[in-house]
Amino acid sequence: MAGEITLQELDAGKFIEEKVEAIRNMVGNGIAINALSGGVDSAVVTLLGHKALGDRLKTVFVENGLMREGEAQQVVNWFKDLGVTVDVADARAEFFSALAGIIDPEEKREAITQTFYRDVFGRIVKASGAKYLLQGTILTDIDETKAGIKRQHNVFEQLGINPEDAFGYRILEPLVELRKDGVRAVGKALGLPEEVFNRPPFPGPALAARVIGAVTPERIETVRRATAVVETMLRDSGAFQYLAILHEDRVTGIRDGKRDFGLQIEVRCWDSVDARIAEPTQLPFATLTRMAAEIVRTVPGVVSVTYNIGTKPPSTIEAI
Structure with missing residues (x-):
């Protein structure tokens, strides 16, 4: 895995150029997909992916029933203004069914991970024909998972899990060298509105983490x-x-x-x-x-x- 790029070292314009080229090279003429939660990390990945692939990146907001008030419509509207179409997939029943009766924190995280990646998103990916998933894993996610503090829902290869074997698609993580301050700087350089790139962080398991x-x-x-x-x-x-x-x-x-x-x-x-x-x-x-x-x-x-x-x-x- 590449090393850390601190905010002081970051040249946001150069970073964007390099990641756009890397995404194009990896995906080739194929189709990629990403899940947009409305958080800073997924928003930045969405714009990087669309800059690289245009309409060959399919962007989906998974309505899991665990999001903030009015989140789906707000996210769809933000990205419509940026020229990005976001499809909304209603999976509320599946997530609440998977979480029923679970009170252990790690078991909750695992239930959300499996429901999202294997069941809901796995189904969406198969229907789209995409072989690549872009996601907004950042360096802090990996650090906390590897240290055993919390299993972050979006960390796999760093734990020896092959997403292609487990879920049927490859995962591209263009932000893994950055922490949150660097991601915000890239978001600003990409043209995200400040109300998006300066949003307070929101956990992958959403309100289930609260x-x-x-x-x-x-x-x-x-x-x-x-x-x-x-x-x-x-x-x-x-x-x-x-x-x-x-x-x-x-x-x-x-x-x-x-x-x-x-x-x-x-x-x-x-x-x-x-x-x-x-x-x-x-x-x-x-x-x-x-x-x-x-x-x-x-x-x-x-x-x-x-x-x-x-x-x-x-x-x-x-x-x-």
């Missing part, structure tokens, strides 16, 4: 609503990443003068450069109290909101 315990449509909807509040209220904070987490146990609260066993949301907000280490953002207490009040007001069943003040390490940015 539900502790069982993943159900109802619990995902709870964390989805809390996420909308957090992202709205912290988008101008200057933080690297901010998110809401739904805890498993119900906690004792009071509503209308009576005891109410309700839900607990944990808010995390991080200062970081590349996600390897992170410090909790020192948000004003007034911001925290307004955010907590809005979550309790707008998210049914929530009676408690906490703020994480641990560092990474020993914490990780995402909960699962």
Whole structure:
């Protein structure tokens, strides 16, 4: 595997030229496909691939039921404005079926990986005739997987897994030499709008990475609503990443003068450069109290909101 290209070393224009040429050489006259989640990494890969292959790159948004509010339509509209057609594949039932009854974090990640790569995307790839999958794996994904911290859903060959044998297609990873700051710089150079290349990172397992315990449509909807509040209220904070987490146990609260066993949301907000280490953002207490009040007001069943003040390490940015 190639070494790291730091932000200081990165010549974004040259990087784009080299990766576009490499993608063309690998795919030849064939067809490639990629999954666009709307996150920074997949957005950058989408534009690199379309710059290299044009309409011979098929771009798909997989609606897994685990995404943020209105994500599918927002992503389709962004890329339509950039001249890229995005097909939406509805796979909500398959993902929730695969996650049913699973509470172990690694088992959740594996269920999502297998459902996405083997079942849902495997089917889409076969129908398209593509032999190559472009994806936005970055260096931090590989580091954390190889170190045993978390099995990132998009890491295979670095673990000795051959995607061609396992899933029937080859995977191209043009961003593996970069960390998040470098990916953002490439996205800017490619012409992505700032609201895309400066989006807070979003995990591959999506909101399933932010539900502790069982993943159900109802619990995902709870964390989805809390996420909308957090992202709205912290988008101008200057933080690297901010998110809401739904805890498993119900906690004792009071509503209308009576005891109410309700839900607990944990808010995390991080200062970081590349996600390897992170410090909790020192948000004003007034911001925290307004955010907590809005979550309790707008998210049914929530009676408690906490703020994480641990560092990474020993914490990780995402909960699962």
